[in-house]
Amino acid sequence: MKWGSLFRPQYIYIILGIVMAAGAVWYFFFRQSGPLPQLLVVHPVNFAQQISISGTVQAAEDVDLGFAQSGRVSGVYAKVGNTIRHGALLAQIDNGDVRANLAQKQAALQTAQADFASLQAGTRPEEIAVAQAQVDSDTSALAQTNAAIIDAIQTSYTQSDDAVRNKVDQMFNNARTSAPSLAFTTSNSQLESFIKTERVAMENTLASWQADVTGLSGDADLVAAAQAAQTNSATVTSFLSDANTILTIAMSNSTITQATINTYITSVATGRSNVNTAATALTSAVSAQKAAAAKLATDQKTLALKKAGSTQEDISAQEARVASARADVQNAQAQLGKTLVVAPFDGIITRMDAKVGEIISPTTPQISMISNGLFEIETFIPEVEIIGLAVGNLATTTLDAYGPDVQFAAHVIAIDPAETTVNGVSTYKTTLQFSQPDVRIKPGMTAAVAITTAVSPNALVVPQGAVFFKNGQQVVQVMRGNTRVDVPVQTGSTATLGSVQVVSGLSDGDSVVLNPDTSR
Secondary structure: OOHHHHHOHHHHHHHHHHHHHHHHHHHHHHHHHOOOOOEEEOOOEEEEEEEEEEEEEEOOOEEEEOOOOOEEEEEEOOOOOOEEOOOOEEEEEOOHHHHHHHHHHHHHHHHHHHHHHHHHHOOOHHHHHHHHHHHHHHHHHHHHHHHHHHHHHHHHHHHHHHHHHHHHHHHEEOOOOOOOEEOOEOOOHHHHHHHHHHHHHHHHHHHHHHHHHOOOOOOOOHHHHHHHHHHHHHHHHHHHHHHHHHHOOOEOOOOOOHHHHHHHHHHHHHHHHHHHHHHHHHHHHHHHHHHHHHHHHHHHHHHHHHHHOOOHHHHHHHHHHHHHHHHHHHHHHHHHHOOEEEOOOOEEEEEEOOOOOOEEOOOOOOEEEEEOOOOEEEEEEEHHHOOOOOOOOEEEEEEOOOOOOOEEEEEEEEEOOOOEEEOOEEEEEEEEEEOOOOOOOOOOOEEEEEEEEEEEEEEEEEEHHHOEEEOOEEEEEEEEOOEEEEEEOEEEEEOOOOEEEEEEOOOOOOEEEOOOOOOO
8 A cells, every 4th residue: 555545535534533442442541540550569577667867976985185283294195196095194294203202102001011911910930939039038137137136235245244344343342242342542432432333233234134145046035135235235334434434533552553543444445445346236236137127028028919919909000001001192193193194095196285395284185085996976866756765776877978878887875864955856865886996987977877776577568658548547559450459557667768567458468559549
């Protein structure tokens, strides 16, 4: 057929009829049913309930540091960008005197602790042995001084007896009787009478003294014996002095010449010297005996204390001294700490303004640092979305700097119990922590966070756009063969990406229309 023949009237009517028929079919089928349906066959899946929120990346810790007192900077030990360990010394001011004071306090504490340990441990056997040896030595020394006293007492008696009965008695007749007389005359009858009376008394003194000295031993009361001997010696010395006085006025005669009298004077003087020497020796012996007895008593008490060990009172008192010394050390350490700046955590130096030689003020921070651990995200979640949020919730995060395709894992580490009003809305500050360190993460970055608050297993999920309201209830369209059927449903939680859980109304395998015809 030629093209020209198509334009004949009969063919034109035929073509028009076909076109009209096709238009009628399109009108009644395709126009009435709307666009071709886009279908989603639903099957049970694990449905994550999520909260979508934005936040800001920040260091887990950041701090501005400075000195607690003014002074001249003597050392700077870090630079900007340095990675620092916790406790590292960053800078210090002059503190030589403070360090010296601390060393003194530490030494005092060590001494107090050593004394306390010694008290707790008690006396060592070696110390007790030493103390016992000292007591034994003291006992021997006291015995020696006792023997010396006995010897001194006996010597004092012997010298006194010799001075009276041998040297003075030369000038007497019947000296040892009750009626002695002088072998010479004097011009002082009263003194003659007195010296005779003294000689009678002296005989009684020597006789009694001899009885005391006889059999004197270390078991006797040597102190009393020594006192008696000193008293007797003083009596003899007085008698000898009187004898010397009367000899100075003695008158010679045909029987007693002056030469004889001079001999008497010499003998009495010798006796006096011997008696005085013996008395001095006795006094020294008594002093030595008293010192030895006192030392023995002291060392016996020391031995008893060592054997008894430390009392609880002594231990408690020393423990208090240790506590006081420890407090002094802590105070000195605190004073030293005011001259140092140390890192409070592991981190990175972000500012270092301290310079050696500079005079600094405690009111001006000199150093800044941030922690180099896992970064955190600070968010503020509205109260309408707070239900289900808990510490430990997992989250996925995207950073504006890297776009939505780069995701970072995180988890919730803190939720403030008190509300924070942001732009007139009650929110709760929530802190998340990145699960892994990543060099791409920087403080100050803006983050989009999706926090998973719950996971529902075996859930039927459809896009929110597939659900619409009809006659006051939620509806989805389901294909039944070639027909769209409106099915009432009940929905549950929604997800960040716009999905919604269908709690009832759908079954596994239903084909849900994603572009429903809501005009039906």
